[in-house]
Amino acid sequence: MQMESKNFGLTEASFGRMVLNLKANDTRFFRQVFLKQFEETVVYVKREYQANQEDAYDATMDALLEFRNRFVEGKLTYGNLRYLFTKMSTQMYLRNIKKRHNQLDDLEKIPQLPKESTADSVPESFKSAWQTLGIKCKELLSQHYYGSMRLTDIAIESSSSPATVRKQKERCIKKLKEIMLETI
């Protein structure tokens, strides 16, 4: 019971199930688990750092996305997730504040900033191609790239063979490139 309270009320088995769902890009259970935790963390960040609602909210949301990422990559295990989440949210808050200050400094130095400056931002051509891409391709690519699911595991889940899944992935990427080239 004590362990569950340290881990968002999850048993180790239900934690495992949540990670498996996330790998398959099913975020429903994850969202339910974090609904309560989100509120608690926002309150904590506001109280400890005198943060406003907007900043505390953004920091908690950033931590949530990072948590999902670490779950699927196997970098976070069952232990004291509640503490880690609070810690990460405060770190995100401090990072966001620092980033904002740096940006303000940059604005003073550089007369005109480029529209996009982050190396990891997603190009518009990809975003619109993604919208057009078939649901099966989106599901497969999301499971593999977003859920860090191995093609073999996708094959097991979809009752097909790894070779078929590999081929489907190749086709999806080809299709994605074709749509992007049409729109550029």
Add this chain to the structure above:
Amino acid sequence: MNKEEKLDTFLAPDADMGKMEDILKTWVTGVNDEKLRVEMAEALAKERGITKSPIKTTYKLRLIRPLLVAAASIVLLIGFFYLYPSDVSPSHLATQYVETQTLQHPGSFKGVSIVNQNRTQGIMAFNNGDFKQAIIHFEEISAPNDEDTYYLGLAHLKVGQYKDAAVKLEQSANNTSRFHEEVNWFLALTYILDGRSADALSYLSKIKKGDWRFDEAQELMLTLNKIN
């Protein structure tokens, strides 16, 4: 690499696969994170009354939705498995696996540019479940590639020509690692059905945890060891 360089790299006709994988991971993560951010914000506002803006709203608690139906199905399946433990022969199990396995040829792999009439017809027959016809066409291919050999092996297995299946699948295993997970599994089934238990065990033991059909391989090994 900045955004433009990533875009150019990704769209290049001779794009490096490793770089493409990294770029795709970033982009797919970007679009899915955005989707999750929106979904979470909606759920927070709707179910907990929490919004980004500091406006105080009334909290509306809702009952947590029932757990996934899929999870229940899995529990049922596991329960069924334990209630009715496997007491069947390895060949019976192998036959079941071969019969229930949906086999689809995904089409020619990357790099195959020469259109071969027999290959096309073979693939069509294979995907229609007409494995006898598929064998005829695949065997007519003058210079079969690794993929042709592998699917020819599967077609032989499907029609019960186990010796031919073993030859082709062994050939495939020796020539390429592309299908190694599948070949380990299908060769094991082939040898069970051909009465060569020792060879079957040898291939089943190559199926490691995390590989395709690991659980089934373990079950078959257990069954084979029981009768040996």
